[in-house]
Amino acid sequence: MTMAIDGAQLELYFSGYSSTTTTATISTENDHDRGGNWNGWSPMVDWEALSGPLDDFQDLIDSMMDDGALMNQSNRLTPDTSNSMSASGTVIVDEETSCGDDLKGLRLVHLLIAAAEALTGLNKNRDLARVILVRLKELVSPNDGTNMERLAAYFTDALQGLLEGTGGIHSNKHHSETNNGPYHHHHRDDPQQRHHQSDVLGAFQLLQDMSPYVKFGHFTANQAILEAVADDRRIHIVDYDIMEGIQWASLMQALVSRKGGRPTPHLRITALSRSGSSRRFIGTVQETGRRLVAFAASIGLPFSFHQCRLDSDETFRPSALKLVRGEALVMNCMLHLPHFSYRAPDSVTSFLSGAKTLNPRLLTMVEEEVGPIGDGGFVGRFMDSLHHYSAFYDSLEAGFPMQGLARGLVERVILGPRISWSLARIYRVRGEEACPWGVWLAAGGFQPVKVSFANHCQAKLLLGVFNDGYRVEEVASNRLVLGWKSRRLLSASIWTSPSDPDL
C-alpha cells in the first residue's frame, strides 16, 4: 500500500550540515565482498555455534599443506641451506599479488581469532595470547597496508589492552582519557599522544563527508520526530547524549519551515550532562546549548535549552526534568554513532526505564547492529566485531579509495578507540547475553511506531549520495538498518510508550 508522499515531510536535511559537498565515487572494481565470506575463514571456531561452510577454507589449507607453502609463509626463515625447513617441493607465496594480500588478510584474521581464543577460550592461555599479539604487531601497522592490516592493528592493540588489563574502559571515563589509539606506547612521535581537538573535529567532519552513518541516524530520528509532532505547538526533546548537537540544527530548520500554515512551534531541548567528565574535544554541553540557542535565534525558532545533570553513577531521575503541560515529549537516544563515547549499559537502562515512566510521545533509538551470536561467547562476538568494523573500513575505502590519509585519521581518532571500547565491553560481559536495546524496549512494553514511507525514501536518497554499496533495510515496521553490502551496521528504531492514546 503506497502512501502519498507529503511533500512537506520529504525534506532533506543535508543543508544543515557542512558546506563541502560529498561526491560519491562509485568504485567499479574492488568489490571484494569481504563482508560476505567470513564464516568460512577460520578452522577453529565451534561450527555448531556459528553457521557457515568450512569447505572453502579447508581446501585452502590443504593446498597450503601439500605445497609445503605453509612452511614458507613465515618470512622470517632465512633461506638457509644448512637447515632447510622444506620437506618437499616448496611454493613461495608471492606477497605482492592481491592473492598475497588476501592470504595475508586471512592470516591476520586467524591470528586475531587465535589471540581472542587464547585470552578467553576454554583453554585460556595468557602466555600464548601474549606471544600471538607480539607476532601480530610485527605484521601490521595502523598506517600502512590494506584495510585488513590496519584494522588488525587496532584490534591487536585492543586485545593487548585487554591482556594487560589497562584497556579496560570504565563506564564514565571519557573518550580522550583512555587509550588513545594503537601503539600509544610505541608511537614514534609522541608517546603521550592524545587526540587534539582539531584532530577530532576534523575526523568527525571527514566521517560525515565520507559516509552516511551519522546522517542516517539523525535524519531517520528527526523525520520520525517531525511526523509525530506535526500538530504540536510545544515540543520537548530529552537528548540522552547531545554531543555537539548537530542533529538538532536540521530539525530546527525543518520546524521553522513547516508548510501548511502551521505556526512555528516552541522547541525545548533538555540535554543530559554527566558530572566529572571533561569533554575536552567536543566541548561541554553548555557550549552545545549556547550554539543551539544562537542558531535558533538566527532562524527565528522559539527555543530554550536545559541541562539535566546526572550523578556520577549516571542514574536518570525523571523527576529532575522540568516538564510542561501540553508539550509533546520526545526521548532521543543516540548510541554507538561512530564518534560517540562509550556509555555503560546501566546508564542506558536507567534512561530508558525513566523514559517509560514519562510516557513520551516518541522515543528514537539509534544503535549498533550486531550479528547473530549464538553461543560464540567472547570469540564469537570478537569475530562479529571484526566483521563489523571490516565492513566499516571497506565502506569508507569504497567511497574514497584515494583518500588514505583522511580515512587514516578517521580510523585513528574515531574508529580505533571505538574498537577498543567494543572489545572491552564484549570482554566484560562475556558469558552474558548481549541484548540490543530495541529488544529491551520491546520487552519493556514500548510500542513500535511505523517508519513512514517518506522516512524510508529519505534514507535511500541519502545513501544514493554515497557509494551504492550502502543499503537500507526495513527489518521491522519500526526499524531501518543501514548496512554495507551484506553487513548490517546501524539500526534506527522508533517507539512510543505503551499507554499513549495518540498512537
Added chain:
Amino acid sequence: MRFEFSRGSSQRGDRFFPSHQQSNDQVAAIDMQSNSSATTNKNQPQTSHTSTSRSSDSGEACGGGNKWASKLLSECARAISEKDSSKIHHLLWMLNELASPYGDCDQKLASYFLQALFCKATDSGQRCFKTLATVAEKSHSFDSARKLILKFQEVSPWTTFGHVASNGAILEALDGESKLHIIDISNTFCTQWPTLLEALATRNDETPRLKLTVVVTAGIVKSVMKEVGQRMEKFARLMGVPFEFNVISGLNHIGELTKEGLGVREDEAVAINCVGALRRVEVDERSSVIQLLRSLSPRVVTIVEEEADFSSSRYDFVRCFEECLRFYTLYFEMLEESFVPTSNERLMLERESSRNIVRVLACDEENGGGECERRERGIQWSGRLREAFSPVGFSDDVVDDVRALLKRYKSGWALVLAQGDNHESGIYLTWKEEPVVWASAWKP
C-alpha cells in the same frame, strides 16, 4: 678454583685439565679437548648463575608446562595421534606463525618440534631427515666440527662428564697391561683421548702401547676422521706413547662388527668405550649388540648415554612426544644458559637436535643406517647390560675427578650416584637437579 688432587698414583686430576704451561704442540693437539686455554672464564662459582637474556620481554625461564610452546606442541601431537585433521591444520598453522629457530627458547622448540610434527602429519619424516642430514654433512668441515666441539666442551660438561668418568674407569681397569686396545664406538672426534694418552705417558712404569680403533656411524664424523687421526698420531708421538690408529666407518650398523674386523688380537687388553653409541642401535637389536660386545672379551666396557626414554614409548606417539619435548626443553635451556646469545655453535647443536627429533618422532622403525637415536635411561641400559656384564662402580678417585670437572663450569651442574637397587648403576650428570647424562662401567 683449586682442583682436588686425587689420591693414589700421580696427579691425575690435574692432568685431565692441562694448564697453560704446556707447549704449543701439545696445545695444538689437545685443543680438541676442553679446558685448554686459560681457565679464568670458566671459574664461575656457584654464586653467579648468569642466564642469557631472552628475546621475549617477560624474561621467564623456558621449559615447564605453562609455556605456550609446550602446550601447543602437546596439543598438536595429541591431535595427530587422534587424526583430528582440522585441529592438526590449525595447530600446525599457529605453531608456524609463532615459531622461529632464531627466537627465544619457546620459539626454537616450537620451530623444531613443528618440523617433526609436520613431517609426522604428512608422512615425510624420512625425506626430511635425509635432506637435513645431507645438508649438515655438506656444511661441516674438520674446522667447523672442531670449533663446535671445543666450544661446547668449554661451556658445558655435557660431553666432558662422560669422558672423564670413562677414562678413569678404563685406566683403572687396564692398569698394568702393556698392550692396550681401546675400541671407541662414538662420534666424539676423539676428544676423549688426549687426556688418556697423557695419563698413559706420565705413568711411572713403562708406557704401554695403545691401539685405538674408532668406530664411527654418523656421516658427519666420517668425513673428518682422517684429519682427526693424523692429529691423534702426532699427539701420541709427542707424548711418547706407541700408538696405532684405525677408523672403521663402513658399517651400516654396529651389529656387523667382528673381532677380526676390529683387529682384536689375543694378547691385547681390550676396553670398549661407547659414547652415545647404544642409542643408535635399533631397539630390537640392542640385546644382540651387547652380546657382540661381550664376545670381544673386553676388560671393561664404558657406556655413556643421555638420560631420556624414547624407546619404551615408541609405539605410543603422544607419550614419546612428551618425553622428547621434556628432554629437549632441558637441553635447549641448558644450551641457552651455557652459550652466549649470538653463538653459532649453539645454533648448530640445536640443528643437530632438530634432526634427531625428526628421526625419533617422524621416521619409521625399519630404517637401519645407524641413526636410530632412541635413547633409553640408565636404568634401562643397566637392565640390558646385566645380561652379559656386571657393573663396575666408579672408584672414589674417578668420582672426585668428575666433581672437580663440574666445578669448572657455571653452577647448576652436579653429580649423582646411582641408587644401586633396581639394578641401577653408574653416575648421573644433573643439570638443575634433572639427570641428563649417565655414565657407567661394566666388566664381563
